[in-house]
Amino acid sequence: MGALQVRASGVWARKQWIAEHHGEAGYDVLARELSPAGRLLLREPIDPKQWINYLLFIEVVIAMDRVFGAGDGTLAIELGRDSAHRNTSTVLKPFIRLGSVGWVLRRASKVWREHFSEGAFEVRFDEPARTAEGEIVDFPYPHIVHTYTVLGFAIGCVELSGASDVTGQVASCRSRGADRTLLRVRWA
The missing domain is CATH 1.10.260 (434 Repressor (Amino-terminal Domain))
Structure with a gap:
């Protein structure tokens, strides 16, 4: 490629x-x-x-x-969120709603390489606290717009699971000089 x-x-x-x-x-x-x-x-x-x-x-x-x-x-956050909703088929949406947020985020991390030719997305979550943290790893060209896009996609995935009041933030980004690219998501 x-x-x-x-x-x-x-x-x-x-x-x-x-x-x-x-x-x-x-x-x-x-x-x-x-x-x-x-x-x-x-x-x-x-x-x-x-x-x-x-x-x-x-x-x-x-x-x-x-x-x-x-x-x-930051429009990339909304565009990533919208993309999660648009790119999830109507056949899959009912099954996603049956899964937990953790299940949905694990699935999202597993399909990373179906969307990007390099890198990975590692997810850690605490369902009782209703929080998750994702890290973009081994991605050769970090860019804040890409990071915002992935954050929006993660927010959209959590919404698809049925969670409400989903918010997120970029905790750190390699394109901004940090050692790691970390995203955090919360839901009600």
């Missing part, structure tokens, strides 16, 4: 989000912020199962945050 790759399902979900929240005009505005490769990815039909370049994915999310968000990268 060569360069770090991500599954196109993340871009597919973001294209759906743009259509839902901003319509065709949203694509036009966003396209002006993208490289030719980014514009092509935005405009062409996409197979969610294909692999795309990680840096192209990051470019799209940064541009979306600049155009539709606050410009600080």
Whole structure:
């Protein structure tokens, strides 16, 4: 595969989000912020199962945050959350609701390599305290937008399990000079 790759399902979900929240005009505005490769990815039909370049994915999310968000990268949290909901089939959702938060987070960590060509996501949780901590490990190109995306995806997974009042935070990020990338999630 060569360069770090991500599954196109993340871009597919973001294209759906743009259509839902901003319509065709949203694509036009966003396209002006993208490289030719980014514009092509935005405009062409996409197979969610294909692999795309990680840096192209990051470019799209940064541009979306600049155009539709606050410009600080945090729109990626909502986009990751939305992606968890969109990319979970309606067939699987009832089964996920039957599982505990711990079961759902363990499953999410096991499918990491179905979405990213490198790295892993290790999860520790304390269900009685309703908290979990995840660490992105062995990922060669940490970026805060990627970290926010994974945090949002984790929040979405916990929501899919039926938990309410789910919140999360980036405790530390290698892209910000920390030794580790740690995410924390809480729920009611």
